[in-house]
Amino acid sequence: MPQHTTYRDIKADILRKITKGDWRPGASIPNEIELAASYGVARATVNRAMRELAEEGIIERKRKAGSKVRMSPLRRARFDIPLVRREIEDQGQAYRYALISSAVEPAPDWLRARLNLDAMTDVLHLVCMHFADGSPYQYEDRWINLALLAEAREADFSVQGPNEWLVAAVPFSDAEISFSAASADQSLANHLSCSPGDPLFQLERSTWWQDKAVTYVRLVYRPGHRMTTRY
Amino acid sequence: MPQHTTYRDIKADILRKITKGDWRPGASIPNEIELAASYGVARATVNRAMRELAEEGIIERKRKAGSKVRMSPLRRARFDIPLVRREIEDQGQAYRYALISSAVEPAPDWLRARLNLDAMTDVLHLVCMHFADGSPYQYEDRWINLALLAEAREADFSVQGPNEWLVAAVPFSDAEISFSAASADQSLANHLSCSPGDPLFQLERSTWWQDKAVTYVRLVYRPGHRMTTRY
DNA sequence: TAGTGGTCTAGACCACGAG
DNA sequence: TCGTGGTCTAGACCACTAC
Incomplete structure (x- = not known):
């Protein structure tokens, strides 16, 4: 009582x-x-x-x-989006990370438009893979604004994922997240061990720090991935 | 001040x-x-x-x-999921609804497993379309537990979407939502005016009322749909 | 303009959990 | 064990907004 x-x-x-x-x-x-x-x-x-x-x-x-x-109950679903490493380890699986490619290049038009970057801004373009118990789990296509984060040039992304590096480098930031479906092209199919044309769930996130664009990332999950929540 | x-x-x-x-x-x-x-x-x-x-x-x-x-900033994204009608009308587009098919049948095994239904439970299976400005917007595959909601047998779903009917019939309920990607089969392609094999974003929701399963729905959006939020 | 929620205060007791 | 957050109280003033 x-x-x-x-x-x-x-x-x-x-x-x-x-x-x-x-x-x-x-x-x-x-x-x-x-x-x-x-x-x-x-x-x-x-x-x-x-x-x-x-x-x-x-x-x-x-x-x-x-x-x-409320007249029409608004469904307010909340999703916690942890670091991939956490997501995988919390499922009791072994996490492995691999850097596929790394290059410094001028920001492509679509990226400049999305992040509102000046012309001629250099970005660091990384492609990485995250594995769960040895199987491909998530493909990461990462773009980092070097005008804001010049230190990224020197960082070693072969051992640590860019996500974890960024968390330490940028204290906190605003972001925009979106979920959608994509089709596996030949490259994605190779990396995620699936067939070209397979439907894949993807998450895109653009991040700002004090109104300046920090990074854009496209995370593509292995086939069949679901993002679930209860309320 | x-x-x-x-x-x-x-x-x-x-x-x-x-x-x-x-x-x-x-x-x-x-x-x-x-x-x-x-x-x-x-x-x-x-x-x-x-x-x-x-x-x-x-x-x-x-x-x-x-x-x-927090050590690793947890990303807590919140999505408001309104009724389709609201979603479309809020975008300033005209909403139209159409019932494709309606049938009473025993719950298939996969549904019984998902909703924890008894054997031999009858369900109402509805297929519907939601249009925005005349174009296909969302495909709805709806299953309603008739053991709990016998009134659904008599309801006229040719004029009102099952979602809106349910909101009025069941005051409030617990739910589980999940997002994923699916491939358009021939039927989906026809309904959503896309090509077979196109990747589609889908939302699935199972709903309970006082621990009893009410309904399961699979909502498949037209190609290119994004669910976005800022935080 | 009056009713309702929004918020602050100063004080109190309690429950969890690190050391 | 005892510091810290979790919560409640009784009262107050304020800001919106429907009427």
């Missing part, structure tokens, strides 16, 4: 009322003062429960208008 | 210290009491700022051990 009613209890109770159908989509929920009184807690406690339900997309809140159960 | 320092100010200031490199990955952050004193606010205010940073994966907190900047 809990001494106090916690905000978790309240959150669970409200969620139960919604899942049971007591409060249907679109319905109004009593205001914080009433809820606080009925649960016998301070308003701040109710506030936290309700605030979290709103963050999770279950309810909608507006000053003066009050709180309502 | 704000009268008080808000938890947002504090959050931004701490984030700035991290992005600027003052506090590097792995570094310890002063405890809440010290921060409250240095910002001249109550501990609860600092607590909220820190709690949100922890939720976003920027820092790690442990009782007694204190707060630290």
Whole structure:
């Protein structure tokens, strides 16, 4: 028997009322003062429960208008995207990394457009592979802005993946992620041990540090990869 | 000029210290009491700022051990997955829906395994299309558990998409979502106006209501679709 | 303009978990 | 064991916004 009613209890109770159908989509929920009184807690406690339900997309809140159960439940899926090494090791598999190629070149047009780079900016272009228990797991096509990260020229990417190097080199940054499907070309097929034309799941990420483009990466997973989450 | 320092100010200031490199990955952050004193606010205010940073994966907190900047920044991407209709209308395009086929049948083995259904459970199998400005946008392969939702037998899915019907029929539910890549077979190619073998982005969702399986759906997007988010 | 959520305070007690 | 974060309280003022 809990001494106090916690905000978790309240959150669970409200969620139960919604899942049971007591409060249907679109319905109004009593205001914080009433809820606080009925649960016998301070308003701040109710506030936290309700605030979290709103963050999770279950309810909608507006000053003066009050709180309502969302009409069309917005599905807010959250994905944790760890370093590949972590992802593989967390599955209990052995991680291996290999550098395929490395070259300094002027940024191609598509990259300049994507990262908003000046003409004539040099970039470091790396191609790498990540293996799980010896099998190809992920193909990495990495582009690093040398105007911002000149140190990358000297870094040794034959032993350490660019991702891990970047984490140490750039403290924190803004990013844009997108998921899509791609077709395996001959090169991808070779690297990922699949057939040309196979559908592959890919993740692209552009990263900025204080409004300056740091890096763009395209990560292509082996065939059949799924990114899953519960909520 | 704000009268008080808000938890947002504090959050931004701490984030700035991290992005600027003052506090590097792995570094310890002063405890809440010290921060409250240095910002001249109550501990609860600092607590909220820190709690949100922890939720976003920027820092790690442990009782007694204190707060630290995360070693390997966990990328926590959040995607809002609205109803297709919303998705299309929000892009300023005209939405159109079409029912392709509808049939009641015993749940196939793969579905029974996925949703943990009893043998001999009947399911409603629907195939539908969603169009944006007249072009194929999304293919929907929907399976509904009739043991739980017998009303679905009588519903008219020729005018309303099953998603919208379900939202009204089942108040709220737990779900598992996964993203992956698939290859267009002849049927998909016809429906999505693409070529067989084209790589397609697909979303699968299994839904439960009070531990009972409600529905499984496979949503296949037109070629080139991307799911994007910033953080 | 009045009602509702948003936020801050100052203080308190508690639970986890590192040392 | 005891420092640190986790949470609650009772009260207050404020900012939005529907009416």
